[in-house]
Amino acid sequence: MKAVVLYGPGLVSKRDQLLKIKSSFEEDVVYSVDIKIDGVEKLQQLIQSAPLFASSSRLIVAENLPDNLDLEILPQGEESLTVLLVADSPRVDSKIISSAKKIKANITQFEAEKEITAFPFIDSLLEGKKEAFVELEKLLQNYGGMYTLSMIFYGLRRNLLPAPASPFMRKKVGDQKKRFQDCDWQRLYRIVLDTESDIKSGKTDEKLGLFRLTERFITN
Missing domain, CATH: 1.20.272 (Zinc Finger, Delta Prime; domain 3)
Known part of the structure; x- marks a missing residue:
């Protein structure tokens, strides 16, 4: 399973990167979860619900991550799965960032300077x-x-x-x-x-x- 973390106040560039990643997957294998609404349990269920005869890689997009979320509690999905985790502006000592490093996630920070805001x-x-x-x-x-x-x-x-x-x-x-x-x-x-x-x-x-x-x- 590949974990990707996008975070920071740069909403425009962060959303643009999210869309770029989504565009590389077929629509029927992209799943979305809002942690504030659905809870982390929904994300865990999606990770574990790998189809028996998957014909293509899956993408799970999780947004509105709480600052204290420990990514180490997430189950390991199939090798072809990508989990895209989108956060706002966590603190320097945020559990999201520290645990993302431990699971060797691909982490990208987006700054808000000079953005054309939406x-x-x-x-x-x-x-x-x-x-x-x-x-x-x-x-x-x-x-x-x-x-x-x-x-x-x-x-x-x-x-x-x-x-x-x-x-x-x-x-x-x-x-x-x-x-x-x-x-x-x-x-x-x-x-x-x-x-x-x-x-x-x-x-x-x-x-x-x-x-x-x-x-x-x-x-x-």
């Missing part, structure tokens, strides 16, 4: 501001449609997970939630999934699909 787009999208179209254009020019879609998913998850610890972020997320009812989140998540599917299948032009999707959020 947050202005996400914030204006969820706040219903037309500036989202300008920010969308910037993201498409610099990072492409698949990265932009992944950030929209991130924005939705940010509003569905427990409130952030930071008072500033807690207020921001709280204000964004006021535009939506509980049923809206499920509907919007489905629309994003359908847009992603249509773009990947060639049914919808990437730029057109994302501009229509942005319009759906703004006019909600």
